[in-house]
Amino acid sequence: GDSVTQMEGPVTLSEEAFLTINCTYTATGYPSLFWYVQYPGEGLQLLLKATKADDKGSNKGFEATYRKETTSFHLEKGSVQVSDSAVYFCALSSSNFGNEKLTFGTGTRLTIIP
Amino acid sequence: GAVVSQHPSRVICKSGTSVKIECRSLDFQATTMFWYRQFPKQSLMLMATSNEGSKATYEQGVEKDKFLINHASLTLSTLTVTSAHPEDSSFYICSASDSLNEKLFFGSGTQLSVL
Numbered sequence: 001g002d003s004v005t006q007m008e009g010p011v012t013l014s015e016e017a018f019l020t021i022n023c024t025y026t027a028t029g030y031p032s033l034f035w036y037v038q039y040p041g042e043g044l045q046l047l048l049k050a051t052k053a054d055d056k057g058s059n060k061g062f063e064a065t066y067r068k069e070t071t072s073f074h075l076e077k078g079s080v081q082v083s084d085s086a087v088y089f090c091a092l093s094s095s096n097f098g099n100e101k102l103t104f105g106t107g108t109r110l111t112i113i114p
Numbered sequence: 115g116a117v118v119s120q121h122p123s124r125v126i127c128k129s130g131t132s133v134k135i136e137c138r139s140l141d142f143q144a145t146t147m148f149w150y151r152q153f154p155k156q157s158l159m160l161m162a163t164s165n166e167g168s169k170a171t172y173e174q175g176v177e178k179d180k181f182l183i184n185h186a187s188l189t190l191s192t193l194t195v196t197s198a199h200p201e202d203s204s205f206y207i208c209s210a211s212d213s214l215n216e217k218l219f220f221g222s223g224t225q226l227s228v229l
Binding site: 102 | 117118120123146148150152155156157158159160163207209211213216217218219220221222223
């Protein structure tokens with residue numbers, strides 16, 4: 001079945017550091033790929049997505065590129081801020097906006113220190 | 115923007131009791147809602163998919179008689195953990211599909227601890 005393997009946390013970085021959170025997947029067909037973020041006390045929010053190979057999703061300075069050849073969707077940000085502290089989930093779905101079953105990774109807790 | 119409200123955020127109960135978790139879509143109609151749970155250091159796993167006015171579809175390995183899901187209106191779905199046991203202690207989270215706008219929204223989750 002489908003699965004998502006995500007970099008284990010927690011991850012602690014200093015402000016303005018470069019961030020990479022690795023995500024690889026196993027799926028049949030051509031899934032859509034997502035990154036969700038959960039800030040303390042809030043629900044998961046869609047951060048970015050990519051629906052086909054070589055697409056790059058981007059939002060709030062975060063980027064991830066759908067790499068079919070390496071089955072990866074790594075999340076990157078060039079300069080993190082304290083406000084980026086949250087839990088990040090990589091996920092895949094057979095639908096473009098994830099209204100069908102989402103398969104999640106374990107989540108990565110990110111803490112940014114000033 | 116659209117919000118999904120999930121309550122309670124945290125509940126502690128005794129073994130053998132039942133616990134109800136509510137999930138409400140506040141400003142859109144959700145014909146489909148999803149219930150997930152997450153055990154420590156594991157992935158969020160889909161438990162069931164509920165469509166308004168019909169029976170929920172449960173994932174393999176999820177006991178439908180233990181995890182009762184009701185989706186009686188377009189804005190409310192409930193998950194009842196019946197006769198809870200310590201192994202049911204987990205983080206439960208709902209999501210609601212706004213098909214009109216092709217968006218999916220999540221609640222903030224419920225941490226259930228069964229003593």
